[in-house]
Amino acid sequence: MKQLMLLFLLFPWCLHAQGVFSKVTDSGNSLVSFANTAATYKGVAWIDLDDDNLPDIFVSQRFLFHNDGNGQFSQLTNVSGATTGQGAAGSSWGDMDNDGHPDCITASLISGVHHNNAGTTFSVLNTSLANFSDYSAWDCALADADNNGRLDPLFVHANGFHPSGPFSCRFYLQGTDGSFNQITGYEFTDMLGAYTVPVWADYDLDGDMDMFIGSGPVANPPGPLPDFNYQNMLKENGTFSLQRLTGAPFMSPQDGQTYNFIDVENDGDLDVCLTNYALVPTRFYRNNGGAYQSVTTPFTTTVSHLANCWGDVNNDGYLDVLTTEDGVAAIKYYKNNGDGTFAAAVTAGTAGSNVCGIAFADYDNDGDLDFYSNGPGEGRALFRNTTLAGNRKWAQFTLQGNPSNRSAIGATLRLKADLGGNTVWQIRQVSAHNSFQSQNDLRQHFGLNEATTIDSLEVRWPSGQNEVFTNLAVNNFYKIIEGQGINILTPVTEPKGAASLEVKPNPVSREFRVKTGEKISAVEMYDTGGRVLPLQSTPISAGEWNIWLSGNPPAGVYYLRVLFENGSSASHQVMKF
Secondary structure (H helix, E strand, O other), X not given: OOOHHHHHHHOOOOEEEOOOOEEEOOOOOHHHHOOOOXXXXXXXXXXXXXXXXXXXXEEOOOEEEEEEEOOEEEEOOOOOOOOOOOOEEEEEEEOOOOOOOOEEEEEOOOOEEEEEOOOOOEEEOHHHOOOOOOOOOOEEEEEOXXXXXXXXXXXXXXXXXXXXXXXXXXXXXXXXXXXXXXXXXXXXXXXXXXXXXXXXXXXXXXXXOEEEEEEEOOOOOOOOEEOEEEEEOHHHHOOOOEEEOOOOOOOOEEOEEEEEEEOOOOOOOOEEEEEEOOOOOOEEEEEEOOEXXXXXXXXXXXXXXXXXXXXXXXXXXXXXXXEEEOOOOEEEEEOEOOOOOEOOOEEEEEOOOOOOEEEEEOOOOOOOOEEEXXXXXXXXXXXXXXXXXXXXXXXXXXXXXXXXOOOOOOOEEEEEEEEOOEEEEEEEEOOOOOEOOEEOOOOEEEEEEOOOEEEEEEEEOOOOOEEEEEEEEOOEEEEEEOOOEEEEEOOOEOOOOOOOOEEEOOOEOOEEEEEOOOOEEEEEEEEOOOEEEOEEEEEEEOOEEEEEEOOOOOOEEEEEEEEEOOOOEEEEEEEEO
């Protein structure tokens, strides 16, 4: 997929290898050269501000950058009301008012709710929330807790770790009219605690998002304590309420930081990873049909872990994990072996100072996951995935809800494809907070190994609607609008280092030829929804093939993808009459 020699010719950046990812060191790229704040604990969020299918980025405590393409970022005006004043800062992003522009909440000495003014400027809405004036938070997370199509903000306060307070957590349900109702009556809303990182996830796959709040140990009493974990009873009772989880492992003593719920083995249920701090080891629990088994892995160690960030970085169809450790500049990578075990740690990359928050995005749109780190000063760093994915296949999906919340936070995707001769289902969930004070790109990335097509994609929306799409082409970016179908984003590309693709005739009836300067290994065609078309192809020469459309598809726009012997590919629009 990537030819390392071409990178230096095609992109105006410098890559410095300090691990299995390549660190971007171009001083002209503002994302890697800006003057960061000194706060020790802070995260990063990838979010597409202008809906151009290029993820932009917010770097806590207040910095915003636009993805200009070709690996370059330009710094925008800081998010209004995003403050400093303490050693910790997180954020969570989503379209809170469903107007097509992503908003955010931030956690800091003075936390905030920030409305996107239809672009890159923001207004502060703090007065819309009761008991929120000058509220200090360690971290925050958005979710549609009651599935009413509006995102609900949650802020957590780490008692004893702020210069102000103390406060309990603040949780609000947003009405369909945009008003915010403060929710109380739970331990986390009414009691003090060292609340650290909140995560919403549909851990039981019943269609509502459940709440998990890591909580480091309170000074009195000393020692590890259970985290604050709640099942959402919306599906059980028909109305939103939270019920504290009392079964193992959710009431086990922890030194909790970040929860993640992932299907590590692709067996259809969600396993649990929890990074713990210094008092107990990081945990990994295998979900065996609702019974959780504690499993020892290379990352279940006691080393003051902060982040665990999950993504299929080598596109083999199995989720891998990156971790960060307090006071350490190196990020560790643990490869999923595909059999429920993980390889020993290797260094994913090393920043210029300590790292705490990390988040994944395919920022250069080449089909594999890159990541950004944040921490004090030069803990901010961009790492590009240059070799891990090879030529393995992939697909990425952007979801837009209606009547579900527009950001589709809480949607669950299940993808079926052939991996290594076995039919495998993979699971992803759209989440607005899934790393230490950080958020991965809302686009959902699937590694597909050598799969030639996607057999099925199932989407369960927060509204309860289910949609199924079949026979999709691989190596594409897709956008799915709830109830309106699926479409490919920016499918047309030209071959690198070779003559442009020629398709003659175009428009076509059923037979045409494709010609290029590279050696062709295969051709495929699909419609604007990504569904693969049957065809017959006959080589005339190494760079010229004859194509016959089987089944005489209807008139319309189609896309031809040409695969080359050097591992690259290109695509071309074809009109059928």
